[in-house]
Amino acid sequence: MKAGGSKQTWRTIRMMFIFLLILALILAVIYEIETSKLQAHYISRLAAKIGVQVASGESPSIQFPKAGPYDTRLGYVELPTFFRNLDVAGYDIEAQARFSPFMLEYTQAGFYPAYREKSNAGLRIEDRLGRLIYAAAYPERIFSDYSQIPDIIVKILLYIENRELLDPRYPLKNPAVEWKRLTAAALELGMKVVDSSRNVPGGSTLATQMEKYRHSPQGLTLSVKDKFQQMASASMRAYLNGEETLQARYRIVCDFINSMPLGAISGYGEVMGLGDGLYAWYGVDFPQTVRLLSQRPSNLSDSVVKARAMALKQVVSLFVAQRRPSYFLAQDHMALKAKTDTYLRLLARVGIITPKDRDAAIAAPLVLQERVDPPSAQSFLPRKALNAVRVQLLNLLDIDRLYRLDRFDLSVTSTVDQSVQQETTTLLKSFSEPLAAQKNELYGYHLLGDGDSSNIVYSLTLYERSEGANFMRLQTDTLDQPLNINSGTKLELGSSAKFRTLATYLEIIAGLHKQYRSLSRAELAKVEVDPADYLSRWVISYLSGYSDRALSAILASAMQRSYSASPEEKFFTGGGVHTFSNFDTRHDNRMFSVQDAFNHSINLVFIRMMRDITQYYKYQIPGVRQLLADATDPRRHDYLAKFADQEGQIFLQRFYRKYAGESFGEAFDILLEGMRQNPKNLAAAFRYIKPAAGFKEFKAFLSGHLKNGQAAGNRLPELFEMSGPHTYSLVELGYITRVHPLELWTLAYLNRHPDAGQGEVIQNSAAERQQVYTWLFKTSRKNKQDVRIRALLEVEAFSEIFLAWKRLKYPFNSLVPSYATAIGSSADRPDSLAELVGIVLNEGKWYPTLQIRKLCFGEKTPYETRLAYRKSQGEQVMHPQVATALRQALLGVVESGTARRIRNAFLLSDGTGLAVGGKTGTGDNRHNIYGSDGHLLLSKAINRTAVFVFFIGDRFYGVVTAYVAGQDSDDYTFTSALAVQILKAAAPRLMPLLAADDQQ
Structure with a gap:
């Protein structure tokens, strides 16, 4: 009995011990659930190992997020792509965040980096001296901390979402887990396996909800793994500041209220x-x-x-x-x-x-809006430079919308000087006041003509050259629209085109000097040059006659070459005969040196200079002399075929516009208006255009269009047969009807294909275009052939001129093949002209123009990256001595030319003046209609411009523009003197910047 009793006693004691252990374990779990003491102890020690330091250079350990609405919105997901784009654009990583070993391991395991996330963020832009000029922050309306939130809002939120979150009895509580809700959700999830129709309630706390809608893909929980990832990440974030979490829980409430997702609405x-x-x-x-x-x-x-x-x-x-x-x-x-x-x-x-x-x-009613009305429109005037910075950011990052850009966690240091920008904008706005109320510097000069000054758009852009880049310091205009007339327009800027023409002229001289400088006089005498290639002949003559063969000497001599300013000569250019005039008739019939002509902007000198340039490039084409001399040269056929194709396309475009969309009857009536109407003509045209028509339709047509005395009578069957669609060639048909053959072909094609577009008509007319010009290919027509070949050679020459201009940053993709390009017919952009001045100041080197010096992504986050522009090596696009000669030429315009009024406008405190050079231009862009005898029938104003592109000292350059659009420009007679006066009036506002030593 004793033995058996003893065993029973030990069994009882063991059962009691196991029970007590289980009870203790349950109590410990309950205690841990309530207090989170163990979690606080261990997780806080792990969180202490999480750290980020920013150090110089590219980080070897940084990890970027792959998804998540928050990380996408702030730009963190795309940072690797942005850095690649910025590297191509010339920006280097100066400093970047380094992850601590544990944080690197932690994020590589798939958890979200634990750090104090920003309640709102957005694009910030500072000027060159660190003054804030733009700040966007989303969301816009937030509580800056928990203490600002009304108590009732907190209570409502916690009752709906997380009732135990702020219980002060448990200072170590893990806010990532609310065990009651989690257990209920787990039980419901288990029951859902049996009953798939059950709706499983969420077990998320505010902390895990934020992890979900901020960092999970698409802001959703798609698996148990996602839920665990959210809970673990939220737990680590809660214990970043130690074991106690009450302050962290207050922040969770505030952050949730500030950031909870509420869809999207139109207009916002x-x-x-x-x-x-x-x-x-x-x-x-x-x-x-x-x-x-x-x-x-x-x-x-x-x-x-x-x-x-x-x-x-x-x-x-x-x-x-x-x-x-x-x-x-x-x-x-x-x-x-x-x-x-x-x-x-x-x-x-x-x-x-x-x-x-x-x-x-x-x-109370609950009425939701369907869209957000945009705020009242703000003036674009104070934001011109700022918008230029934001547009450059779009281009640098290769993103498509300012909406996205403004939401990135990005700080930018721009090159703009905000104080000078504001003062200059205010000044230009004063120039746009109605003339009667105007009391500013322009009023006394009577520069505006009869027009209202409020219709004139004034613009001023200033750049500063620095080591390895050019910095935009200000860009402002008085056009209260997003459009920037400096870079977003195509303007005829008149005589400013002479600046580009002079650059091309001097570059050709420099190129010829390089080609021939090493030849002796005897060798130079043997060089064959066409008599029409005046520039090559002049360089050879100079090198044969002068002992000083230095490039600087020949460039100086080239600036003293003389040209006639006579307007009497007629010029074959642009496919026709043209005459040109000087702005000032007192210059007519005089000879001017290149420098004097540049100073006084004399048109006819530059027309003739462009002719010399065109002839030079024309005779650079191999074998061109033989081509023009020998009527049997096989290359002539190719040139004539090309001419026929191009000329034919011009006619086809005209005829297509004439007949597209018209019914057959209406189109034929239009054709007949310009055609001599007799039975033979009408029959030939009708049968060609409508070959499938039968005799009855032909008869009805003829009877309806023949006039009295033209009745064909019994000849109708004969006419029908003899005018069949294949009776005449297209050329013969044109001769018979006295209608351009391609006009007949166009009408016939549209009859068969009424929905054809212009491109289709041109594409399917290649053979006919050649056919109608067969007369041109006969060698007996050599003189007419030569006229057309020379026109094409001029086009080819202008292709070379275009390449020369494009190298010097001409902004468009073609030039008008006409000498008139020398005086502005090919248009330009103000900032592109300024870019050419920058090349001159930089001794022939092109450097990028910057609005942005530094960028900082994700400041005070694990993704913090600071970038700065690396100094460019530049691109030598002009010979340095050509640049020197051009600089001297620009100085001459201010010293004794059309910009004299700006002399001595920029004085330093010691009384010395900054050297100023530039080129003026006046553009009067009109649509002219001429009669068949060449007389002007109608001239309609399109716009008027005045421009002054300039440099100041050795560092600064820019452009001033005055512009009036539309027919109102007919009321204005202002010239480039207005643009010069604007810069003179702005001089006191610019001097603090011009005199500063720093180049930030």
Whole structure:
């Protein structure tokens, strides 16, 4: 018995011990669930190993997020792509975040980096001295910290989402887990295996919800792994500052209220946070809502009670809607109202709101907006330079919308000088005041003519050359539109084109000097040069006659070459005969040196200079002399075929516009208006254009179009037969009808293909274009052939001139093949002309023009990266001595030419003046219509421009423009003197920048 009793006793004791162990374990689990003491101990020690340091150079350990709405919105996901784009654009990583070993291991395991995330962020732009000029922050309306949030808002949120979060009895509590909800969700998930129709409630806390909608792909929990990832990441984030988490939990509440997703609405875009949600969906003032809900509900007037009830209902509705924003806010407003009213009753039941508040809130209407009306339009004038910076950012990062750019966590240091920008903008605006009220520097000079000054757009851009780059310091104009007339327009800038023409002229001289400088006089005498190649002949003559063969000497001599300014000569250019005139008739019939002609902007000198340039390039074509001399040269056929093709296309485009969209009868009537009408002509045209028509249709047509005395009578069958569609060639048909053969072909083609486009008509007419010019290929027509070949040779020469201009940053993709290009017919852009001055100042080297010096992505985040522009080596696009000669030429324009009024305008404090050079230009762009005898029938104004492209000292350069668009420009007679006077008036505003030593 004793032995058996002993065994029973030990068994009982063992069972009691096991029970106590289980009980202790249960109690320990319950204690841990309530207090999170063990979690706090271990997770806080792991969190202490998380760290980031920013050090020079590219980081070997940084890890970028791959997905997540928050990380995508702030630009973190795309950072590797941005860095590659910026590297190509010339920016280097100066400094970048380094992950601690544990943080690197932690993120590589798939967890989200633990750091204090930003409640809002966006693009920030500073000027060159660090002054803030632009700041975007999204969401826009936030609580800066927990203390600003009305207590009732916190209580409502916690009741709906996370009731135990702020329990002060447990200072170490892990906010990532609410065990009751998690257990209920787990049980429901298990039951769903049996009953798939069951709806599983979420077990998320505010902390894990934020991890989900910020960092999970698409902001969703798609698997158990995703849920674990969110909980682990939220836990690590909560213990970053040690074991106690109460302050972290306060931040969670504040961050959630500021960032919860609330869909998207037209006119605003993505909506985040309570403040932006109230504004976007209800159109209410966020501060006013905060004030209403901060008041105690007792002793309020009826109007305040109603307003408070409305605010309460709107807040509750947004907390409800954040669970399914696209459904509640964009689709089913009635479901949102019903759910909101349910929560209002529950909130009153637990005492969070009073019954009075509940009843008033339920009675209040819940009216959501369908779109957000844009704010009142702001003037574009103060933002011209800023917009140029933002546009360059779009290009650098290769993104398509300012909407996205403004939401990136990005700080930028621009090159703009904000104070000079503001003062200059104010000055230019004063120039645009109505003339009667104008009291500024321009008024006394009578430069505007009869027009109203308020219609003139004034523009000023200034750059500073620096080591390895050119910096934009200011860019402003008075056009209150997004368009930037400096870089976004195509303007005829008149005589400023002479600057490019002179550059091309001097480059040719420099090239010929290099080609022939090493030849002796005897060798030079043997060089064969066509008599029409005046530039080559002049260089050979110079090198044969002067002992000083230095490039600087021949360039100086080239600037003293003389040209006639006579307007009497007729010039065959651009496919026809043209005459040109000088701006000032006092210059007619005089000879001018190149320098004097440049100083005084004399048109006919530069027309003749462009002819010399064209002839030079024309005779660089191998064998061109033989081509023009020998009528049997096989290359002539190729040139003539090309001419026929091009000329034919011009006619086809004209005929297509004439007949497209017309019915056959209407089109034929139009054709007959210019055609001598007799039975033979009508029959030939009709049968060719409509070959499938039968005799009856032919007869009806002829009877309807023959005039009295032209009746064909019994000859109709004969006419029908003898005018068959294959009776005459297209050339013969044109001769018979006295209509251009291609006009007949176009009408016939459109009859068969009424929906054909212009491109199709041109594509399918290649053979006919050659056919109608067969007469041109006969050697007996050599003189006419030569005229057309020379026209094509001129086009080829202008292709070479275009390449020379393009190398010097001409902004467009073609030139008008005419000598008139020398005086502005090919147009230009103000900032492109300024870029040419920059090349001159930089001794023939082109350097990139910057609006952005430095960028910083993700400041105070694990992704922080600072980039700066690396100094460019530049591109030598012009011979340095050509640049020197051009600089001297520009100085001459100010010293004794059309820009004399700007002399001595830029004086330093010691009384010395900064050297100023430049080129003026006046563009009077008109649409002229001439009669068959060449006389002008109608001249319609298109726009008028005045431009002054300049440099100041050795560092600064830019361009001033005055511009009037449309027929109103007929009322203005201003010249480039107006642009020069604008710069003179701006001089005092610019001097603080011009005199500064720094080049930030």
